[in-house]
Every structure is written in structure tokens, then in C-alpha cells.
Amino acid sequence: xxxxxxxxxxxxxxxxxxxxxxxxxxxxxxxxxxxxxxxxxxxxxxxxxxxxxxxxxxxxxxxxxxxxxxxxxxxxxxxxxxxxxxxxxxxxxxxxxxxxxxxxxxxxxxxxxxxxxxxxxxxxxxxxxxxxxxxxxxxxxxxxxxxxxxxxxxxxxxxxxxxxxxxxxxxxxxxxxxxxxxxxxxxxxxxxxxxxxxxxxxxxxxxxxxxxxxxxxxxxxxxxxxxxxxxxxxxxxxxxxxxxxxxxxxxxxxxxxxxxxxxxxxxxxxxxxxxxxxxxxxxxxxxxxxxxxxxxxxxxxxxxxxxxxxxxxxxxxxxxxxxxxxxxxxxxxxxxxxxxxxxxxxxxxxxxxxxxxxxxxxxxxxxxxxxxxxxxxxxxxxxxxxxxxxxxxxxxxxxxxxxxxxxxxxxxxxxxxxxxxxxxxxxxxxxxxxxxxxxxxxxxxxxxxxxxxxxxxxxxxxxxxxxxxxxxxxxxxxxxxxxxxxxxxxxxxxxxxxxxxxxxxxxxxxxxxxxxxxxxxxxxxxxxxxxxxxxxxxxxxxxxx
Numbered sequence: 001x002x003x004x005x006x007x008x009x010x011x012x013x014x015x016x017x018x019x020x021x022x023x024x025x026x027x028x029x030x031x032x033x034x035x036x037x038x039x040x041x042x043x044x045x046x047x048x049x050x051x052x053x054x055x056x057x058x059x060x061x062x063x064x065x066x067x068x069x070x071x072x073x074x075x076x077x078x079x080x081x082x083x084x085x086x087x088x089x090x091x092x093x094x095x096x097x098x099x100x101x102x103x104x105x106x107x108x109x110x111x112x113x114x115x116x117x118x119x120x121x122x123x124x125x126x127x128x129x130x131x132x133x134x135x136x137x138x139x140x141x142x143x144x145x146x147x148x149x150x151x152x153x154x155x156x157x158x159x160x161x162x163x164x165x166x167x168x169x170x171x172x173x174x175x176x177x178x179x180x181x182x183x184x185x186x187x188x189x190x191x192x193x194x195x196x197x198x199x200x201x202x203x204x205x206x207x208x209x210x211x212x213x214x215x216x217x218x219x220x221x222x223x224x225x226x227x228x229x230x231x232x233x234x235x236x237x238x239x240x241x242x243x244x245x246x247x248x249x250x251x252x253x254x255x256x257x258x259x260x261x262x263x264x265x266x267x268x269x270x271x272x273x274x275x276x277x278x279x280x281x282x283x284x285x286x287x288x289x290x291x292x293x294x295x296x297x298x299x300x301x302x303x304x305x306x307x308x309x310x311x312x313x314x315x316x317x318x319x320x321x322x323x324x325x326x327x328x329x330x331x332x333x334x335x336x337x338x339x340x341x342x343x344x345x346x347x348x349x350x351x352x353x354x355x356x357x358x359x360x361x362x363x364x365x366x367x368x369x370x371x372x373x374x375x376x377x378x379x380x381x382x383x384x385x386x387x388x389x390x391x392x393x394x395x396x397x398x399x400x401x402x403x404x405x406x407x408x409x410x411x412x413x414x415x416x417x418x419x420x421x422x423x424x425x426x427x428x429x430x431x432x433x434x435x436x437x438x439x440x441x442x443x444x445x446x447x448x449x450x451x452x453x454x455x456x457x458x459x460x461x462x463x464x465x466x467x468x469x470x471x472x473x474x475x476x477x478x479x480x481x482x483x484x485x486x487x488x489x490x491x492x493x494x495x496x497x498x499x500x501x502x503x504x505x506x507x508x509x510x511x512x513x514x515x516x517x518x519x520x521x522x523x524x525x526x527x528x529x530x531x532x533x534x535x536x537x538x539x540x541x542x543x544x545x
Contacts, residue, residue: 031193035082038186043084047169049143050085054078054105054112055153055161055190061104071106078105078116078161087143115150115162121179124148125170140166147171151179155187226262227410228403232395236263243390244270249342251327251387252365254394257444260365261325263394267363268321276320281313284326291334293350295341302351314347317360327364327387328373335380342386362387397439397446404434404446411447412462415454422459429526430462437466461523501539504532513543 035053042051057079062068071077080103108117111133115122128146149171150164163183226233243250244267252260268278286294297312313322341347345358364387373379416423439445453462507521514520515529522529
């Protein structure tokens with residue numbers, strides 16, 4: 001196989017192809033992709049043996065670089081960012097000039113280093129006869145290299161690197177213009193790719209900062225996981241702020257489903273024990289004969305089935321908080337042992353004589369009237385007073401109706417995430433319907449109702465299927481404005497009708513007389529479209545021409 005002749009460039013150069021290649025490279029947003037595409041196409045041309053793209057970067061491998069002493073500018077040097085070789089023969093073994101990504105050339109050293117330092121192009125011919133500065137490179141002879149051309153890559157007057165090509169023919173003088181054009185376009189592509197990568201990095205950084213700030217906002221919320229703005233909730237939060245920094249026992253009272261566990265978690269999170277565990281025990285779910293083992297643990301062989309030592313909940317919560325949910329369910333005979341731990345801070349595992357120290361804060365919760373339980377002889381009076389150091393009463397949802405919009409929004413977002421349902425629309429009419437219900441199941445019932453509505457809505461308007469109760473529905477609750485110190489104005493029937501007329505007209509104008517569907521007047525007013533049309537007809541309301 002003979003190498004191509006010196007007229008190879010004129011025979012195979014295609015200006016149209018070259019222009020299309022440059023445009024294609026300019027559109028690449030990744031520097032690595034752009035340079036790899038360039039060398040891949042370039043080495044595919046007849047007579048081209050190897051193409052290298054070197055860019056000036058930081059001198060980051062100086063400690064293991066053999067030419068460190070020759071480098072006049074150690075903070076910067078040439079990095080090989082892309083290279084491609086078209087071997088003379090597939091049977092030829094051995095590597096070309098540089099093959100690894102750690103290849104470096106000092107600025108001003110060697111042919112390529114001088115091009116980067118001065119910005120002047122370099123062309124070498126007849127390397128098979130006289131290799132000149134490239135002597136010592138055995139692969140030149142093996143690959144039958146005759147010509148070399150190197151051009152500085154620059155952008156807006158700044159030298160960015162060098163593009164070098166090794167050919168099996170002597171590069172003619174007329175190729176010089178095209179080499180400069182290619183180098184200039186490569187400079188633009190490098191600048192564009194670097195700018196895009198910098199933008200992406202900044203974007204990612206901003207997204208991370210934004211996510212971090214959002215997390216900070218969530219952590220800094222005054223109410224933490226307690227959602228709402230009502231006066232009863234604010235009172236609870238103020239009590240939590242008072243008692244959390246202390247080690248006092250807390251008794252949380254309230255109906256089932258009011259969120260007593262969230263209050264307990266908030267007490268733990270705001271205490272000095274926040275970095276230690278919070279252990280929850282549902283006292284209603286423990287078999288009577290296993291209470292002592294559950295609370296204090298047991299030794300191996302203490303009873304049938306005790307095949308190994310087991311730590312109790314007090315030991316697991318060491319240094320932290322033990323939340324005893326449904327504490328009123330603890331058997332009377334167990335209450336004395338619990339009182340001893342609260343008073344003396346000591347206990348023993350079942351079947352073990354070793355006394356252990358309990359550094360645990362107790363937070364109890366119950367929906368029972370413990371004072372009444374004491375009177376009935378079902379709860380120890382001394383334990384009641386020991387637990388009732390700081391009682392917190394959690395109000396039922398019917399007394400926190402103004403928190404329902406925020407709770408509903410929160411539960412909708414949770415349902416979308418957990419159930420993987422499309423996002424539905426919560427309307428003012430829907431909120432009014434939720435606020436008019438008595439909520440005997442409190443917040444737990446609200447969440448269940450919302451989850452069902454999210455599933456059924458399929459991304460449409462939320463329609464809440466509320467249970468029918470024997471008692472008439474409670475009227476919507478309105479919180480009077482602080483400025484409303486005077487008696488409310490009494491309206492006559494005609495005045496009431498005029499207000500209704502003006503209200504309907506305002507809603508129709510706001511929705512551009514759209515009756516049905518999302519953002520329609522019926523949805524805005526909380527009416528069925530048929531009801532709205534009937535009232536419009538009765539009042540003579542028609543869309544103006």
C-alpha cells in the first residue's frame with residue numbers, strides 16, 4: 001500500500017462538506033462531543049493519519065509530569081482533549097503520538113507548544129526525509145507521515161489551544177486559509193460549549209441552593225409539622241415552645257385523630273434531646289402479659305419464648321423521648337412500675353437483677369378523661385399527677401375550621417405524591433363544603449376524605465363525598481374581622497336581592513361570562529351551572545352583545 005500523493009488535498013477537499021461540518025460542530029453543547037466529532041470526521045478523509053486538539057487548561061498533573069522543569073508557565077499547559085488516528089495498515093501495531101487523556105505539553109515547548117505560545121501557524125513537509133523537531137517519534141516513520149500542520153485555536157484574540165494534523169502527503173500552501181477558518185470556528189465552538197457548560201453548572205448550583213433554601217424555610221416554619229393558622233393551633237405552639245426546652249413530662253389530651261402524635265414530635269424536635277431517638281409506643285396494641293417486657297426488656301430464658309436478651313422501649317429511647325400513645329390503656333398493675341421509672345429513673349429487665357438508669361423524657365397522649373378514670377379507680381392518681389405536669393389540650397377539627405384550607409392543600413399534595421394521581425383543582429365551593437362538616441373523625445377523617453376525592457377526581461374538580469349525619473350541617477364558620485367593632489348592617493329583602501344581583505354580575509364579568517367548567521362563574525360562586533342559569537334567568541342577567 002503506497003501513501004497518497006501530494007495532490008491529495010486538491011482531489012479530496014470539499015468546501016461544502018467542510019462548511020456543513022463546521023456548522024454541525026458549532027451546534028454541539030458539549031465540548032467533548034464537539035471535539036470528538038471533529039477529529040472523527042477529519043481522520044476519515046483520505047491521506048489524514050492523525051488529528052489532535054489541544055486546549056490550554058490548568059496545569060493539574062505537574063507533580064508527575066516529566067517536562068515540569070521545561071514548562072515556563074506551570075499554572076497552565078496544553079491538554080489533549082480529543083484525538084483520532086487512521087492507521088496506515090490494520091496490521092501495524094503500536095500507538096500513535098499521544099493516546100491518553102493525561103497527555104500534556106508545556107507552553108512554548110516543542111512545535112505544538114510554540115504554536116500555543118506565539119499564535120503562529122506551523123507547517124512541516126517531507127518528514128519522511130527530514131523529521132526536524134519531530135525527530136524521535138518512531139510512529140512517524142511507521143505511519144508514513146510526510147506532512148504536519150498546526151494552527152492556533154483562538155476566540156476574540158485569545159489563544160485557546162492548537163489543532164494539529166499529521167498527513168501522508170505534503171500540505172499545499174492553499175490549504176492554509178482553510179486551516180485558519182477551521183481553527184477560528186473551532187475556537188467559537190469551544191467558547192460556546194464552555195459557556196453552555198458554565199450556564200448548566202450555574203443552573204444546577206442555583207437549583208441546589210433553591211432546594212436548600214426551601215428546606216431551610218420548611219425547617220424554620222414556626223409551626224413545624226403542625227399545619228394551620230388558627231388561634232387554637234397558635235396556643236398549642238406557644239405551649240410547645242414553653243415546655244420543649246425542659247425535661248418535664250407532658251400529657252397531650254384530645255380526641256382521636258386530632259394529631260396528638262404530631263404535637264409530641266414537635267416537642268421532641270424543639271427539645272435538647274432532638275438528636276436522640278423518639279420512640280413511640282402504642283399502649284393500646286400491647287398484650288397485657290407483655291407490657292413489662294415491652295417497656296423494660298427481658299433477659300434470655302426469663303419466660304417461654306425469651307430465646308435471647310431483648311432491650312425494652314426505655315432502653316431504646318435512652319437519651320431521647322418516649323412517646324406513650326393511648327397511655328390510658330396501660331393496665332393498673334403496670335402503672336405502679338411505670339411510676340417508679342418516672343420517679344427514680346431506674347428499672348430492671350424481666351428476669352434480670354441488674355438495675356438500669358433511664359435517661360428518658362416521657363410524653364403521654366390519650367383521648368380519655370384521665371381525671372375521670374382516676375375517680376373510677378382505673379388509673380392511679382399518683383401516676384396521673386406525675387404525667388400531668390404540663391397538659392396540652394389539642395382541639396378537635398370542628399373548632400379549627402379556619403385551618404381546613406391549609407390542611408386540605410397539604411393532604412392534596414401528599415395524596416398526589418403517594419397515590420401518583422394527577423393534580424386536581426380545589427375550589428372555593430369545595431373548601432366551603434369541607435368547612436361546613438362537623439368532622440367527628442377529625443384530621444384523620446379529613447385526610448381519608450381528601451385521598452378518596454383525589455382518586456375519583458382524575459385531575460378534575462375535587463368533589464368531597466361527606467358522610468350524612470343525623471344532625472343538620474353546621475353553618476359555615478366565619479372569623480369576624482378585628483375591625484368589626486360596630487353592629488352589622490341589617491339589609492332589607494330588596495337590598496339583599498340587589499346584593500345577590502351585583503354579586504352574580506361581578507362573578508360573570510370576572511369569568512368573561514363563562515358559566516361551566518374550570519374557572520367558570522358557577523365554580524367561582526360554588527353553585528351548580530344549572531342553578532346559576534336559573535338565577536340568571538330569574539334576574540334577567542344576559543351577556544351583553
